[in-house]
Amino acid sequence: MFRPLFRATALASALALVPLATSSLAAVDNDTYKELDQFMNVFERVRAEYVDKVDDKTLIKGAINGMLASLDPHSSFLDATDFQSMKAQTDGNYGGLGLTVSMEDGAVKVIAASEDTPASRAGIKAGDYITHLNGELLYGGTLDEAVEEMRGKPGTTLKITIVRPGRDKPFDLTLTREVIELKPVKWEVKGDVGVININAFSKNTGAGVRAAIMGIEKSLGHKPAGYVVDLRSNPGGLLDQAIEVSDAFLDHGEIVSQRGREKNDIERYYAKPGDDTHGAPVIVLVDAGSASASEIVAGALQDQHRAIVMGERSFGKGSVQTLLPLSQTTALRLTTARYYTPSGRSVQEGGIEPDVLVPQLSDPDYKDRPRFREADLRRHLINQAKVDNSILEDDVKEDPRFRLTSEQLEKQGVKDFQLDYAVKTLERLTKLPQVQTASRGK
Structure with a gap:
């Protein structure tokens, strides 16, 4: 999840003006200065004695990248080229x-x-x-x-x-x-079900989802039987767009909270009144490629009992990166917080567990292909409350609902089993007898 926060800081100036209050703080500072002296010694040795001449910018950028790489997989330094590249990706072009x-x-x-x-x-x-x-x-x-x-x-x-x-x-x-x-949002109608495919959380994703809901209703000429929100292989993107997408399906309650290093450093985001789908049933599809902003949406709708989550366990990236400009052309992309679902769950490492585990049977490699997730990255943030999913994922007992092979599905014309299963589930829900609520008078 990415939070673009453009802000200046006077931290360096403030530190220069504040006297050292205690000897212990002075000792810490002295130790830090000794380490910086060592860094400068290495820097001078390399620029003076390395076998090939290396310009100072290359050495300094390498040192910065090494420092940030020692923290976590998502913090990084953006030079002018990287900055423009990141902007292009979040703009979706x-x-x-x-x-x-x-x-x-x-x-x-x-x-x-x-x-x-x-x-x-x-x-x-x-x-x-x-x-x-x-x-x-x-x-x-x-x-x-x-x-x-x-x-x-x-x-x-x-x-x-x-x-x-x-x-x-x-x-x-x-x-x-x-x-x-990238068109962040695509939609189609399958039978009486609206399918909203969200590919990325770039700057227009929230508006695209609301437009898709309107387009589906207009195409059908009536309220659909339900919506499938497809977040599979969606690597995430902007925090504000994840909140806006979640808000389209909710009319109250918390969507997500983010918590920094201090106990009181908590920000909470809530849904505004008004559900664009008017309470229609919703199924969210996720897989191992659903990360960050995708997990915010899936977690919010799952915790608020607004949607059934289907598919496979998601990627498990539960950290927030903030863009801190260093100059007009450079910036620091720094992990500044963890995010939590409305029930207080951190998805870091563990991801979002689907309510209904549905394998992608139409993929002939689905049994043999390893899943790559946040927990596989070196120096990833540790979640102390992570749930061990290995027992569930290593369960080799065959679910009687999922015995078809990819060849059999192809003969039936099913190219995407997970999506097909979600659509048919919503269609079955509309055929269930409605429970009549008895009214009581006084």
Whole structure:
């Protein structure tokens, strides 16, 4: 989850004006200055004696990146290029392949392939490793360098080598770069059910969801049997958009809270009166690629008993990153808080557990493909209250509802089993006899 907070701070000036109050504080400061002296000694040695001449900017940026990388996987320094790249992504318009990736032990790992992009059409999946670009080994480089190489002029091609857990050999895919203009929200009608597919939480996602609800009702000419909110493979985005999307389905109650390092550093966000769907049944679909802002929406609707969550356990990113500008062209993306669902749950590491576990039977690799989540990232924030999901996820007992193979589903014309199951569930709900409530007079 990302919170763009543009604010200046006078911390450095304030510290320069405040005298040291105690000897212990002075001792701490002296220790810190000794460490900084050591850093400067290393800096001078490297710039003077390294085998190749290295400019100071490269050394300083490397030191900053190393400091932030030692904290958690999501804090980072943004130079001018990174800053513009991040802005393009949150605006929902950038060039490339449509991949969300991370770095793990020097290798590039796929978190999600955005829908209707070159990456998703090529069949790249969460958990895949990208080892080569145009035959050049990626291992040992930085994530920024890998992302920069994957981007390029629209229409140009890029050969990528994929290592997929469960497959014996790597395989190559040739993708054509495109201008990625992500439509954060798409909708369609299946039978009497409205399906709202949210691909990202960029600046117009909330408005897109409200427009989708109106479009579905207009298309049907009446109130639908219910809504499926598809958050699968949605890596998240802006906090305010997650709140706005949740608010579209709620008319009261807390949506999310975020808590910083101090006990009293708590912010709570609430739904405004008015449910855009007028109380229609809702099913939320999640999977291992549903992260951050997606988990806020799923957790809010689940805790408020407003929706049934189906699919697989979500990614488990329960931290808040704040953008702190350092200059006109650089910024610090820093983890400043954890977020909690209305019931007080932190999804950090554990993710959102679906109410109904529905496997993606239409994917022939679903049994063998490992799921990649926040808990797999090095130096991820620890959740002391994390629930151990291994027993549930390793349960090999076959659910009698889910015995069909991908080949059988293909013959039936079912390309997306999870979505098909959610739609049919809502259709069954509308056929259930309504419970009549007896009125009592005085």
